[in-house]
Amino acid sequence: ASKQDLSFKQLEAEFQKVLGIEALNNDLLKTLGLVNRQGYTYAGQLLSDSPGPYHASLDIARFGESSSLFLHRESLEDCSVLYQYHRVLELLDAWYAQYEQVSGFYREKRIQIPREACREALVNALVHRDYSLRVGIRVAAYPDRLEITSPGGLPSGLSLAEYLSGRISVPRNAIVAQVFHRLSIMERFATGVRRIQESYRDFLQKPSFLVTENTVTVVLPKVSYTEVHERKVYVSDRKAVHQRVLSLFFTTETITRSDVEHQLGISATSAKRVLAGMVQSYLVKKEGVGPATRYRRM
Structure with missing residues (x-):
């Protein structure tokens, strides 16, 4: 185009x-x-719906027991990076067995690889990749792991240690990152790597990050939710709940717990728990104490 x-x-x-x-x-x-x-x-x-010759391609493949056995392969070309984001998550939901459990106020479908880690790794690849290179993002789904490889090494000025700390972000594509943030796809700058690591906190398996001069690969191992037994494995439609709360900020700069109660139709205790989770996820920040407590969007 x-x-x-x-x-x-x-x-x-x-x-x-x-x-x-x-x-x-x-x-x-x-x-x-x-x-x-x-x-x-x-x-x-x-x-845009049809980026044209801007090399914004993404290849996704599902492998069998060996890397030579293709079970499915798609090349997403000449389509919006938003479409790539949603299509990849749709395929991963279909390929990895789903797990569901009710825990308190929340209900969420999970897959064998922490979905939060999948989402953050994919967003990082779309936002930070070098679109000037004539190669696409590579998403490889194996029986025991998921690998997401982004073209281009770390952005200039960002060290490996800073990248792995998850506290500094130098997005190559700042405007794309800002749009993703407005759409609540990208929670907050510089938290992606940390959120990937935190999503594996309750499991023996851990993610790994392979960085070369020309690529960044995130490896997400498959986990077993039954291994954690009574430990906190929140099964919730947390993102949908958070988006409803964030919609309150369209007309005001700060909100209260009472605002969340009325917006979601829940008790004060549940509203407090929702807001505490949003503070922990860097979606909102808490200001004041007691009856004067208010929440502001990050």
Whole structure:
């Protein structure tokens, strides 16, 4: 697609669903940094329905017992990076056996590889990859692990130790990262690696990070939820609950526990637990104490 005939149906649908906007007009595209005086920006190309020759491809394959046995393979080309994100998660949900349990207020479907880790590793690849390279992101699903390889090494100025600490972020594609953040796909800058590590906290298996000059690979081993027994394995539709709470910030800068109670139709105790989880996930920050406590979006 040329810079004059791009469409944003996928992005518009996401903004309508998550943020409640009526239409993705040109003013909003400019605000998002997808359009400037010269036309569509690089980020605008990547988030359009048909990026064209911008090498925004992603290859995903499912392997059998050996790397030479292909059970499924797809090449996602000339499509929005948003579509790539959703399609990969859809396939992983189908390929890895699902596990479900009710725990308190939450209910969530999990797969044999912590879904939070899958999501964060995929988001990191889409946001941090070097789109100037003529190779795509590679997602390889093996019976015992998932590997996500992103083209391009670490961004200039970011050391391996800083990357592994999960406390510093230097996104190559800052506008794409900002859009993902607005859509609550990317929770907060510089927390992806840490969240991947934390998702394996209750398991013997641990993720690994392989960094070379030209690639970054995240290896996520399969886990067994039965191994943790009575330890906290939250099974919840946590993201959907959090998005409903975040929608309160469309009309105000801060919210209270009472606001969450009314928005979700839950008790004060449950609302407190939801907000505590959102603070821990760096979605909101707590201000004040006692009756004066309020919450602000990060």
